[in-house]
Amino acid sequence: MAHGRPGLTGALLAALPPLGFLVVFFLWPVAAIIRLGLLGDGVGAVLASADTWGLVGFTVGQAAAATAVAVVAGLPVAFLLARTSLRGNGFIRAAVLVPFVLPTVVVGLAFRSLLPEGGVVAIVLANAFFNVAVVARSVAGVWSHVDRRAEDAARVLGASRLRTFLSVTLPVLRPAIGSAASVVFLFCATSFGVVLLLGGGEYSTLETEIYLRTVQLLDLPGAAALSLLQVAAVFAVLVIGAVTRRRQAAARMRGTAETARRPVGGEWAVVAVAYAVVALLLVPIAALVVRSLSTVDGWGLAGYRALAGTGYRGSLQVSGWEAAENSLRAATDATLLALVLGVLASVALVSLARTKARPGLVDALDTAFMLPLGVSAVTVGFGYLITLDALPGDLRTSATLVPLAQALVVTPLVIRMLLPVLRSIDDRLRQAAATLGASPWRVWREIDIPLAGRSLLAAAAFGYVVALGEFGATSFLARPDSATLPVVIGRLVARPGELNNQMAYAACTLLMLVTIAVVALIERLRVASVGEF
Amino acid sequence: MRRIAILAGAAVLAAGCSTGGSGGGSGEAKTGERTVVLVTHDSFDADAAVLEKFRADTGIKIDVRKSGDAGALTNQLVLTKGAPLGDAAFGVDTTFASRALDEGVFAEYRSPEADKGPQRYSVDDKNRLSAVDVGDVCVNVDPAALTAKNLPVPASFEDLADAKYKDLLVVEDPATSSPGLAFVLGTVAHYGNQGWVNYWQRLKANGVKVVSGWEEAYTQEFSGSSGKGPRPIVVSYASSPSAEIGDDGKPRTQALLDTCFRQVEYAGVLNGAKNTDDARKVVDFLLSEPFQKQVPEKMYVYPAREGVALPDAWQKAAPLPQSPATLAAGDIQANRERWITQWRTAVRG
Known part of the structure; x- marks a missing residue:
């Protein structure tokens, strides 16, 4: 049949590397650890317990609430970044990513001091805090390419701003919003530190319970039962997401220069809301900076001076600066790997859809690539322990595993940021290019890459930031002399002594600055890619 | 084309500062040197000079692999007992010692240093675990x-x-x-x-x-x-x-x-270790005076060995x-x- 569907073979070839990676570093380990659990007793008892279903309910409920908050807060910021040409947008574009790199333990502590009672509201707000950037940046990526003339036409025909947004803009953005929302949902459903810290032990989710049963109790049957539920829940959410994404029309894409302008009239209200959201995001961040500067005797820079050393009485084996360098190295590896895998997967998915392959196949592949975001890092990590020794070089104890594990999380993000743009490219443009004699590769180079270039760089920045902040795999796998900043912060905050504490918060500030610098650098690359179309 | 050139340039730059480009650091073993992989918890820390002295004296490089807290460490050791993560382990504590022993994670080994205090905290008549510190x-x-x-x-x-x-x-x-x-x-x-x-x-x-x-x-x-x-x-x-x-x-x-x-923290030689002889020497080293002397400052715990003086600050504030x-x-x-x-x-x- 392949000969009747040009491009199908190519698409499947492109899908091979990311699929192979997924099978070896995700499906195999997870299946092995769940299988080990299923061999024991107690799976049925856990599934039948009312507590378990309460856990599922709370997990889904808090994640849905946090996702809703993140979408509502993220959209005005997306508008600000995509549709306006205000000064300071560059800073905001970078600043909204800062929450992503901060270790949950310090953000949890900051939220705890801002909302002393903790509880469900604090959990939802903290989860949303981490994820506003996902919505703001990925929706802005599409929004900035949406042709403004359809909106202008609606306005000329007498539609109100709200009506125009609801009937013209929103339908175009819906796939991007759906994409972002499903990522946010998965992040929130599997968030771990936030629930433990702000729930004060009274609230638990599937994720925290899987952690306790696997890591502390070694109750593998119980953990396997909960992992199966987690996979099922994630799968359900992803299928719903894939189905909503399928119903979409191609939007007319434009270069950015002509879509961003100074806001007019009622748009200022949206801009004001966006600034308010950014200000709220900055509150916990400012709290961390304040802590890095406060000492018993007032204000001081002791924590920052200590970054040059290895903590109070040498709590660390690396200095703060070395840790920053380690972070950059590990994140670079992970991002490059994830970009290659993510681009291949996106190209495969979009080409498959264009070849009129069965939509079910496309959705199934898409869902499979997303699964690593929704499955517990503990399940994956313990799965590695019992499988990866079969590979040459015993990756279980190799530093190479850090970027591999990080890429597992970053790849789906790259896919989610690229795919909406690639899919909304008007096929007639490509057909016209082909008619004019362009080879398939040339069509990609002239049409798809310029239009998706901005999203590709946004995805790179995003992936880099996620890898910079990644803590779970890194803390398990990093060796003492290659500790990254989040690992160092976690170690410092777990020790008594004022200087260790100040240094932990100073390291947070350093991590934020590194993040903003890296994002700003990647943003500069973006400028070069705009305006050629 | 300019865009592609910029991207390619960025990729080359990025690769230059990646992990792959940083080989040949202190982590590389010298030729002829033996390595013992010590699996331990996140709180493990040791004075670099003490480790270096051990390396110079014995020709053994200790490769430290951290694996979460004491519970996570124990459970990972249990899960991987068929294909151990290293040669020796340190950090299984009172709370988790029984699980590790029941599951046969550790091999029998009685260190000659054990008589100098650690034996007071013995948990096992087969001497599979040696007490290193008390917290x-x-x-x-x-x-x-x-x-x-x-x-x-x-x-x-x-x-x-x-x-x-x-x-x-x-x-x-x-x-x-x-x-x-x-x-x-x-x-x-x-x-x-x-x-x-x-x-x-x-x-x-x-x-x-x-x-x-x-x-x-x-x-x-x-x-x-x-x-x-x-x-x-x-x-x-x-x-x-x-x-x-x-x-x-x-x-x-x-x-x-x-x-x-x-809470007592123990060390032992792992069953199935690739390098049992050297792993035993590492356990001896953990119980030796030079290592024991620096556990308070480095890990906020007390030496299991008798007659090791505590640092001044500890004598005053934390007996x-x-x-x-x-x-x-x-x-x-x-x-x-x-x-x-x-x-x-x-x-x-």
């Missing part, structure tokens, strides 16, 4: 804050349930925190199987605050740390006051030595508790989950 979990107080409230410094478990000290104590959840669990075990040892639940009901009535981890309890809720929180009484370690010494050289906090529970509560490792293993459930019902219910 007691004790209630810590902020005397200045108590004085400001016109309250004397409490001394015992009983005092903490006294109405005078209402709403002043913060503890960690035993399900999610290792010191939290140790403190609960201390109350089990002190009040016995019948009385300890009742004691926790009294603590609850007296306004005990429960948080999920040590970081929050100590650095955020406790008034004696840099976080300057609201509560002057916290569950922490006997060693914590050594890190809270003011400019006047006096400790700002104090451990209540009658509320301590003893080793003389009569801490203890429980047999087997008892803990058999009852841990039930005790946590009972605690939950009493305190959360």
Whole structure:
């Protein structure tokens, strides 16, 4: 049949590397650890317990609430970044990513001091805090390419701003919003530190319970039962997401220069809301900076001076600066790997859809690539322990595993940021290019890459930031002399002594600055890619 | 084309600062050198000079692999006993020793150094685990804050349930925190199987605050740390006051030595180790005077070896508790989950 569907073979070839990676570093380990659990007793008892279903309910409920908050807060910021040409947008574009790199333990502590009672509201707000950037940046990526003339036409025909947004803009953005929302949902459903810290032990989710049963109790049957539920829940959410994404029309894409302008009239209200959201995001961040500067005797820079050393009485084996360098190295590896895998997967998915392959196949592949975001890092990590020794070089104890594990999380993000743009490219443009004699590769180079270039760089920045902040795999796998900043912060905050504490918060500030610098650098690359179309 | 050139340039730059480009550092073994992989927990730390001296003397490089906390470490060792992650392990503690022994993770080895003190903490008649250090979990107080409230410094478990000290104590959840669990075990040892639940009901009535981890309890809720929180009484370690010494050289906090529970950390040679002979030498090294001398400063614990002097700050602020509560490792293993459930019902219910 392949000969009747040009491009199908190519698409499947492109899908091979990311699929192979997924099978070896995700499906195999997870299946092995769940299988080990299923061999024991107690799976049925856990599934039948009312507590378990309460856990599922709370997990889904808090994640849905946090996702809703993140979408509502993220959209005005997306508008600000995509549709306006205000000064300071560059800073905001970078600043909204800062929450992503901060270790949950310090953000949890900051939220705890801002909302002393903790509880469900604090959990939802903290989860949303981490994820506003996902919505703001990925929706802005599409929004900035949406042709403004359809909106202008609606306005000329007498539609109100709200009506125009609801009937013209929103339908175009819906796939991007759906994409972002499903990522946010998965992040929130599997968030771990936030629930433990702000729930004060009274609230638990599937994720925290899987952690306790696997890591502390070694109750593998119980953990396997909960992992199966987690996979099922994630799968359900992803299928719903894939189905909503399928119903979409191609939007007319434009270069950015002509879509961003100074806001007019009622748009200022949206801009004001966006600034308010950014200000709220900055509150916990400012709290961390304040802590890095406060000492018993007032204000001081002791924590920052200590970054040059290895903590109070040498709590660390690396200095703060070395840790920053380690972070950059590990994140670079992970991002490059994830970009290659993510681009291949996106190209495969979009080409498959264009070849009129069965939509079910496309959705199934898409869902499979997303699964690593929704499955517990503990399940994956313990799965590695019992499988990866079969590979040459015993990756279980190799530093190479850090970027591999990080890429597992970053790849789906790259896919989610690229795919909406690639899919909304008007096929007639490509057909016209082909008619004019362009080879398939040339069509990609002239049409798809310029239009998706901005999203590709946004995805790179995003992936880099996620890898910079990644803590779970890194803390398990990093060796003492290659500790990254989040690992160092976690170690410092777990020790008594004022200087260790100040240094932990100073390291947070350093991590934020590194993040903003890296994002700003990647943003500069973006400028070069705009305006050629 | 300019765009592609820029991207390619960025990729080359990025590759230059990647992990792959950083080979040949101190992590590389010299030719002919033997390596022992020491699997341990996140809190492991050692003086680089001491490790270097061992390497120079024996030709053995210790490759440290950290694997979460003591519980995570133990369970990873159990899960990988067929294909061990390394040659020796350090950090399995009293709370988890039974599980590791029952599962046959460790090989028999009695270090010649064990007689010099570590043997006092033996958990196993087959000598599979050697005690390396002792870290007691004790209630810590902020005397200045108590004085400001016109309250004397409490001394015992009983005092903490006294109405005078209402709403002043913060503890960690035993399900999610290792010191939290140790403190609960201390109350089990002190009040016995019948009385300890009742004691926790009294603590609850007296306004005990429960948080999920040590970081929050100590650095955020406790008034004696840099976080300057609201509560002057916290569950922490006997060693914590050594890190809270003011400019006047006096400790700002104090451990209540009658509320301590003893946690011992062990090391051993892993069954199936690739390099058993050298792994034994590493266990000897962990028990040796040079390593034992630096465990207080590096890991905030007390040496298991006898006659190793504590650092000055410790002698003043953090002496080793003389009569801490203890429980047999087997008892803990058999009852841990039930005790946590009972605690939950009493305190959360």
